[in-house]
Amino acid sequence: MTLLSHELWGKRVELISELVPGAGVIAHLVDPNWPSVEREIEAVQEAARAKKLQLRILKAATESEMNAAFASLAELRVGALIVGDPFFLSRPEKVIALAARYAVPTVYDFRVYVATGGLISYGTSLTDTYRNVGTYVGKILRGAKPADLPVEQPTKFELVVNLKTVAALGLTVPPSILSRADEVIE
Numbered sequence: 001m002t003l004l005s006h007e008l009w010g011k012r013v014e015l016i017s018e019l020v021p022g023a024g025v026i027a028h029l030v031d032p033n034w035p036s037v038e039r040e041i042e043a044v045q046e047a048a049r050a051k052k053l054q055l056r057i058l059k060a061a062t063e064s065e066m067n068a069a070f071a072s073l074a075e076l077r078v079g080a081l082i083v084g085d086p087f088f089l090s091r092p093e094k095v096i097a098l099a100a101r102y103a104v105p106t107v108y109d110f111r112v113y114v115a116t117g118g119l120i121s122y123g124t125s126l127t128d129t130y131r132n133v134g135t136y137v138g139k140i141l142r143g144a145k146p147a148d149l150p151v152e153q154p155t156k157f158e159l160v161v162n163l164k165t166v167a168a169l170g171l172t173v174p175p176s177i178l179s180r181a182d183e184v185i186e
Contacts (some may be wrong), residue, residue, distance in 0.1 A: 023079025
């Protein structure tokens with residue numbers, strides 16, 4: 001299974017720039033130890049250039065580095081933030097709390113962040129992906145050789161918006177985002 005993670009970063013940049021049009025500087029919070037971090041950064045850089053946005057890369061592999069990265073947002077004049085990587089997904093409450101504390105509009109890669117209080121997410125439906133993984137496991141348990149099974153790509157993607165967080169940040173969600181949202185949390 002693949003999550004198409006690199007292919008979706010550009011869409012996240014597009015969404016956050018649409019939601020926060022005055023943000024001339026965006027930041028991308030990354031775990032420098034994540035094996036594909038360089039590809040991820042390149043995808044975000046390309047999307048930021050296309051939108052004529054300045055991009056700051058913030059690296060954090062520990063909670064203290066995460067605290068320092070969020071504390072640097074004001075000094076860097078960051079108007080919006082992009083968050084992904086498994087390190088952050090394993091601690092959504094901490095990330096959401098820091099984004100709220102520093103009042104930074106943030107786009108995430110998975111729904112769990114928005115359900116926890118984050119602003120907006122766009123990514124692969126993990127529920128759908130886990131269902132597909134279960135199907136593969138069933139095939140393997142019935143005798144299929146894993147090497148003979150094709151790599152599956154996701155077919156369901158989710159755009160989720162949290163209106164409480166929108167209000168807390170004093171933002172207005174453009175109708176173009178609301179009309180595309182798969183879920184709006186009130």
